Amino acid sequence: MMDERKQRILQAIIDDYISSAEPVGSRTIARKYDLGVSPATIRNEMADLEMLGYLEQIHTSSGRIPSSKGYRFYVDGLLPQQPLSDKEKVLIDKWYQARVKRIEEVFQETARIISRVTKNVSLVLAPQLTQAAFRCLQFLPLDARRAIAVLMTDAGFVENKIIAIPSGAAFEDFQRMARVINQCLAGQTLDAIHPDTLQRIRDEIMDEELYEAALEVIYRSLDTEKKERLYLGGTTQLLNQPEFHDVEKVKEILLMLEEEQLLKDILHAHLGEGLSVTIGCENKYSGIQDCSIVTATYHLDGELLGTIAVLGPTRMEYGKAMTLLGYMNNHLADIIKKFRW
Amino acid sequence: MMDERKQRILQAIIDDYISSAEPVGSRTIARKYDLGVSPATIRNEMADLEMLGYLEQIHTSSGRIPSSKGYRFYVDGLLPQQPLSDKEKVLIDKWYQARVKRIEEVFQETARIISRVTKNVSLVLAPQLTQAAFRCLQFLPLDARRAIAVLMTDAGFVENKIIAIPSGAAFEDFQRMARVINQCLAGQTLDAIHPDTLQRIRDEIMDEELYEAALEVIYRSLDTEKKERLYLGGTTQLLNQPEFHDVEKVKEILLMLEEEQLLKDILHAHLGEGLSVTIGCENKYSGIQDCSIVTATYHLDGELLGTIAVLGPTRMEYGKAMTLLGYMNNHLADIIKKFRW
DNA sequence: GTTAGCACTCCGAATCAGTGAGTGCTAACA
DNA sequence: TGTTAGCACTCACTGATTCGGAGTGCTAAC
Incomplete structure (x- = not known):
């Protein structure tokens, strides 16, 4: 049913379509790819491949283009190996070294790199603070009241936040409280502080108002930060793709790219799946049904940190995107480690 | 030469073109605007206006469109008054209240508001840290070495930064140093610390290595922050303008909008000018010669803080943009004041 | 100075034929 | 039985042509 030759032809068609963006015909395949058969034979095979759902035809007498199912088969088995060259790896290293001075910049620059290399839109979901462990809390005097x-x-x-000192409390009380909190919370993840721990802190502080102020700091600090950050890169790359030569299409997708929550949801859907590819109509969100998304989740010492992704037209260089994300995956852990204490 | 009636006609033509985006003909003007003259008369006047350089014609027998000079005349004298309605003001207030919790968010949200109201791209240049006065520097212990x-x-x-404690130095030394620095630098603007002051700090600290470490903190902190931040809003608004129905044009301008330094330069050019309008070919940068930029600088207690701007096609609602920027100008100072101590 | 009338220009939409790339089918071939 | 050459057919795209409409400039009359 899906014999060796059919696969080779399917692969040739998809390769060709990915690089040309034009419906591909039997003669083109026969000429460019040395399959040892005539266009007529290829035509027969193409008709079969269409029957099987791997190819589509815009109209009779046009060439074929791959269907989502076709890409799926291609991604799952026909991908040409294209490992990252050493030169590319060095370039990536240099980029990080030159541009990243603080941890927050890691993610923006990662997005930049991915979009540059893949020539597509990139998305980077930065770790949530809530998954990070509490390290320490300190208070600095500002004036008598703050x-x-x-x-x-x-x-x-x-993370820092200006807070009011409750009337009656001295700054020394804050210092004492900081000691208590640091002792109790050391090493705990911020989103799952045990009620018992809170109770212990409360007991030790022995001042309701102070306790409330401290809690507010932790929770508000957590609140502003707990929504993990999303970094976008290379949105203008879309405009180079022939499938986006129509302004309406561009508008649709650019508007979607502005909806941060939606993008986060999409990335979340693949959290923890390792390297994952979602092709065309496999996407739940209607705005991107002729796009594909390649996602990868990155870890640090076994802890899930976030997701990086490439978004582009279904006619995307899957091999390149996948190898890049695979590489960045590991690399990112190393980079982040440098900023860890 | 430029009598009352010509001005009225010019105004009518520009008003009409701004709302329709189509070359406007004499008959349209006669019908829609009650000027009390026939199309033929208007035709004569239009021919004069073209001679004078205020109008242009794509080809014979097309309607006229305003030239940059035409818009300039319009902006300088013919602008219809359209003050912000109370309803709009309330909406803006509510927006800030709902979304701005910390000072950094002020600027992003300001950009959002401006682009929403004007339906164009907005730019907000946030204050440089270097123009801000030093308030205080504090050190927090992290571990034995940091x-x-x-x-x-x-x-x-x-602003915070992790620094290494020089071997041999105790954390208490840092505390002492902080006291010295706070005393010496209190109230000084960060980009113009006097050499004498530095010398005083050096003398008081009496430890070369410690002094170097402290300086590094100040300068690196300054370094990462001294490039003032630029916030963009509403880039997709461009796609709604008929002048950007061509993907190539969209690409050109979107690429330009990614060049942060260029945008900053453009805004800097109008720093301190109050409310300023740059129209079409008046722009130095070739990428935006069929765009106009309205900028306004905002102040706080007489100190120049930054710039807000609207970027759109020359066919822009100048009146709206200008009144909005004027309003935001003042409002911004109030908002920022809330975060000031 | 203003206006009506008219010939003229030019864009844009619609139509139409020709071309070329591609297909499906059939019959011949190895 | 699988492969190939040949051929008729389809359909998008291109370029030429036509035609209506909106708009202008000019002239002559008011």
């Missing part, structure tokens, strides 16, 4: 609370996490994030 | 330096400025920005 202090700055600085919260640090294991992942290297530092 | 500390966190937290630098605060008058404008409400808090």
Whole structure:
């Protein structure tokens, strides 16, 4: 049914379509790819492949284009190996070294790299603070009525917030409280602080108002940060793709790219799946049914940190996207480690 | 030469072109605007206006469109008054209240508001840290070898950086140093610390290595922050304008919008000018010669803080953009004041 | 100075034929 | 039985042509 030759032809058609963006005909395949058969034979095979659902035809007497099912088969078995060249790896390294000074910049630059290499839109979902472990909380005096609370996490994030000192409380009380909190929360993940721990803190602080103020710091700091950050890269790359020569299509997808929550949801759907490819109509969201998404989740010491992804037309260089994401996956852990204490 | 009636006709033509985006003919003007003259008369006047350089014609027998000079005349004298309605003001207030929790968010949300109201691209240049006054520097212990330096400025920005404690130095030395620095730098603007002051700090610290470490904190903190931030809003608004129905044009301008430094330069060119309008070919940068930019600089207690701007096709609602920027201008100072200590 | 009338220009939409790339089918071939 | 050459057919695309409409400039009359 799907013999060796059919596969080779399917592969040739998809390869050709990916690079040309034009419906491909039997003669083209016969000429460019050395399959040792005539166009007529290829035509027969193409008709079969269409019957099987791997190819589509815009109209009779046009060439064939791959269907989502076709791409799926291609991605699952026919992908040409194209490992990252050493030169590319070095370039990526240099890029990070030159541009990343602080952990927050890692993600933006990662997005840049991915979109540059793949010539498509990239998405990077940065780790949630809530998954990070509490490191320490400190208060700094500002004036008689205010202090700055600085919260640090294991992942290297530092978050600060100006808070009011409750009337009657001295700054020393804050110092004492900080000691208590640091003792109790050391190493805990922020989104799952046990009620018992909170109770212990409360007991030790022995001042309701102070306790409330401290909690507010932790929770508000957590609140502003807990929505993980999404970084986008290369949105203008879309405009180079012939499938987006129509402004309406561009508008549709650019508007979608502005809906941060939607994008996060899409990435979340693949969280923890390792390297995953979603092709065309496999996408649940109607705006991107002629796009594909390649996602990869990255880890650090076994802990799930976030997701990186490539979004492009179904006619995408899957091999390149997948090898790149695979590489960045590992690399990202190393980079982040540098900022970890 | 440019009598009352010519001006009225010019105004009518520009108003009409701004709302329709189509070359406007004499008959349209006669029908829609009650000028009390026949199309033939208007035709004569239009021919004169073209001679004078205020109008252009794509080809004979097409309607006229305003030239840059025409828009300039319009902006300088013919602008219909369209003050912000109370309803709009309330909406803006509510928007800020609902979305801005920390000072950094002020600018992003300002950009959003401007692009929503004007239906064009907005740019917001946030204050440079270097123009802000030093408030205080504090060190927090992290472990035996590291500390966190937290630098605060008058404008409400808090910046932090992890630094290594030089071997041999105790954390207490840092505390002492912080006291010295805070004393010496209090109230100084960060980009113009006087050499004498530095010398004083050096003398007081009496430890070369410690002094170097402290300086590094200040300068690196300054370094990462001194490039003022640029916030963009509403880039997809462009796609709704008929002048950008061609993907090539869209690409050109979107690519330009990705060049942060270029945009900053453009905004800088109008720094301190108050409300300023640059129309079409008045722009130095070739990529935006059929765009106009309205900029306004905002202040706080007499101190120049930054620039807000609207970028759109020359066929832009100048009146709306200008009144909005004027309003935001003042409003922004109030909003920022809330975050100031 | 203003206006009506008219010839003229030019764009854009619609139509039509010709071309070329591609297909499916059939019959011949190995 | 699988492969191939040949051929008629389809359909998008291109370029030429036509035609209506919107708009202009000019002239002559008011």
